[in-house]
Amino acid sequence: MTTYTFFNHAGGVGKTSATRDFGYELASRGHRVLLVDFDPQGNLTSFLGADKWGLNQDATLLAALLEDDPNAVQSRLPATVEVHGLSLYPATIDLAIAEAQLLAKIGRERRLSNILGRLPQAYDFVLIDSPPSLGTLTVNALVAADSVITPVATRFKAVDGLPGLTRMVNELQWVKPSLGFAAFLPTMYDQRNRHDSDVLEMIREQLAPLAPVLPPVRYRAADHNDASMSGQPVQVYKPGSEAARDMAQVVTAFLELQGQPA
Structure with missing residues (x-):
């Protein structure tokens, strides 16, 4: 099992839809x-068509996160939601309770890592959609990962915030020395826009020394936004579209970089 956390402390970069x-x-x-x-915003849950407003906190990882006995964690895990061929641990606003309560817990940075080590079912990949913040939940999401995939919008503002992001990951090596970046994923890309092309080149120049830069995901509002509103992956909502093909290219490139068959 390999675990990747999708993380960027800046919002609006397409992180959740990319996950x-x-x-x-x-x-x-x-x-x-x-x-x-x-x-706690539960956007990934909504983007997959699950009714986050119809879920209660027992459907989330809240109880397992706050469980003080590590050996009792597995018994506190909810059933996963099965949707579009994926297993999902959903989120609701109740997960925000953990943000404050974890501060008083022993091993607070490793709670999610402990949970993922006790899953009742085997997975090839675990993908974590982290909050766009720098709080306790985000630290848990990063420490639980083998490495980090960072979506970066092809906008100068997004690139300008990257030093803070890389510094945070470096500081977390005090907790998890092996933590680093698996890849950077350019998002929101408009190839018709000179600004986007220039920023994409800047991303490749500045970030390639840290980790591979994947092929860009072109922004198609009618595909990405409507897919999220319909609660479907873009490949399900509009199969064969440019948006679907972009993600296929991204995953193929990523698996090849990891030495796995695409």
Whole structure:
């Protein structure tokens, strides 16, 4: 099992839809995939068509996160939601309770890591959608990962915030020395826009020394936004579209970089 956390402390970079579509693409190739919505906003849950407003806190990882006996964690795990060939641990606003209560817990940074080590079912990939913040839940999401996939919008503002992001990952090596970046994923890309092209080149120049830069995901509002509103991966909502093909290329490139068959 390999665990990747999708993380960028800046919002609006397409992180959640990238997590969903990346996971679906892996599952469509025969991999067993678990998605973990670790953001109290619950956008990944909604983007997969699950009714976050109809769920209660027992459907989330809240109880397992706050369980003080490590050996009792597995008994506190909820059943996963099975959707679009994926397994999902959903999130609701109740997960925000953990943000404050974990501060008083022993091993607070490793709670999610402990949970993922005690899953009742085997997975090939676990993808975590982290909050766009720098709080306790985000630290848990990063420490639980083998490495980090960072979506970066092809906008100068997004690139300008990257030093803070890389510094945070470096500081977390005090807790997990092996933590680093698996890849950077350019998102929101408009190839018709000179600004986007220039920023994409800047991303490749500045970030390639840290980790591979994957092929860009072109922004198609009619595909990405409507897919999220319909609660479907973009490949399900509009199969064969440019948006679907972009994610297929991203996952193929990523698996090749990991030395796995695409």
